[in-house]
Amino acid sequence: MTDALFTYVLRLADDAAILGQRLGEWCGHAPTLEEDIGLANVALDHVGQARALYSYAAEVEGKGRDEDQLCFLRVERAFRNCLLVEQPNGDFAQTIARQLFFSAFMLPFWEKLTGSSDATLSAIAAKAEKEAAYHLRHASEWTIRLGDGTAESHRRMQEAIDLLWPYTGELFEADDTVSELVAAGIAVDPQGLRAGWLATLSRVLEEATLTLPAQGWMQTGGRDGRHSESFGHLLSEMQYMQRAYPGHTW
Amino acid sequence: MSAAGDTDTVQALPLGEQRRRALEVAGRVPDPEVPVLTIADLGVLRDVRVQEGGVVEVDITPTYTGCPAMAVFTMDIETALLAAGFSSVRINTVLSPAWTTDWLSAEAREKLRAYGIAPPAGKASRRALFGDDQVACPRCGSLETEKVSEFGSTACKALWRCRACAEPFDYFKCH
Known part of the structure; x- marks a missing residue:
């Protein structure tokens, strides 16, 4: 159970970290100042x-690692994020499509996760849900x-x-x-979110x-550490400081 | 008054009085991004515990998960409590219950408005989250306002404009 919980929390953490990194690449490059x-x-x-x-993942793992070590000292194959969040920004439309697909899933996901029997996940979800509502509206x-x-x-x-x-x-895997x-009442069954996700997308796209x-056919592999070509480049930039100066702290 | 004098003064007080003093000192720490509000006004300061020997433990809660002001709050609270004569400060971040703009006091809302930031409109309901806000211009009070951008100068604010007096202003989002 501990192993499963660690993996589950790590996947959520990797999704958030990698999408945050991708969106951060727009800083100074967005089409308008407001959008930047x-x-x-x-x-x-x-x-x-x-x-x-x-x-939280570090606490569950209990091996003395901290948030920074998990984010900056793991190699490509150890990352468990879904492939969607690592896709390159492309043009502005591609960034918005990525945001739409992801936030339309994450809003109901966090809503459901507030009911998790795991108190920490439930608390994180209660905050993230409100943020996801803004992300979906924006996209x-x-x-x-x-x-x-x-x-x-x-x-x-x-x-x-x-x-x-x-x-x-x-x-939805x-x-x-x-x-x-x-x-165990800890995680959200993603299959149960599919109908709502499709309804949100249909409404917006219409x-x-x-x-x-x-x-159609769907890509897979991210949850097991098999990533797309651009992912290594993303990591090399995100992890540059720790790779150049191992163990460096501010 | 010297720092040594403060130490003698505060740590000689009964623990209950020390806690009251610590709450007051920590509560006065201003928000670095909205300096008219203190962490007590915001509801970010949740609890303070004091033990023998001037040991203080402070619970704070983030407004937004990624709020960069939290690091500044932590440093400022520690500095203020040490300056007030406490000998060691530990700061915990608590996530539950999740912070909401509903915790802003009426006084805090008025301070925001006077500073030129429109306070959050109504309750942090799902309707408000999905954009049914009616926001009054903090300058002229008109409801003839429009959203310019979902996101403003900080994560907790959106950018609005008043159509009546042409003032652009920040709106503290419902959350």
Whole structure:
């Protein structure tokens, strides 16, 4: 049970840390000043969630590691985040599509997790839920503005939705780790969130005059440490300080 | 008064009185991003315990999970308590119950408004979270306002503009 809990919390922590890192890459590059600040704020929420989750994972593991060691001293294959969050920022539409898919899943996920029998996960979820509500609102508004905008913005938003769609299947995967914790009342059964997630997407995409892709083939591997090509580059930048100066502290 | 004098004074008091003093000192620490509010106004300061020998333990709760002000709060609380004559300070972060803007006192809301930041409108309900806020301009009080951006100068604020007096302003989001 301890092993499963460690893995589960680590996956959530990695999702938050990697998406926070990706969004942070927009800082100084976003299309408008307001959006630059907006994306950095969303990134900050994810980094905050990652810190709380890594600290808890370290406590569960009980091997003396801390949040920084888990985030900055693990190699690529040890990361357990889903492939969606590590996908490159691409153009602004791709970033927004990634945000839409992820936040539409995470809002109901955190809502459910507030009912976890694990007090720490429940407390983290209660804070994260409110943040996720803002993230979903932000992504939805942009999806609608771009989809229902010019011919060019419509084309790019649809391409982004289609491009990232195969990475959404992983959000609903439930392996033995998840099943064991669902049975214990600790974890959320992701399968139960699929209908609501599709309903949210359908509503937003319809208003955006965009098309929800057909189910199709889905990518997998992130939860077992098999990542996409760009992931190593992301880590090399995120972990640069600890790789250059091992054990360095502020 | 010298630091040594403070130490003698505070640590000689009964523990109950020391706790009251520690609460007051810690509670006065200002928010680095909204300096008109203290951590007591915000509801970030949750509890203080004092043991023999001037040992203080402080519980604080984050407003937003990733709030960078928490690191500054921690340093400032420690500095203030040490300066007040306590000998060691330990600060715990507690997550539950989760902080909400509903904890802001009426006085704190008025301080925000006078400072030019629109206080959170109404209760931190799901409706408010999903954008049904009606926000009054902190300058002229008009409700003819519009959201410019979901995110403002800090994680806890959004950027708004008043259509009546043309003032751009920060809005402390419902959370």
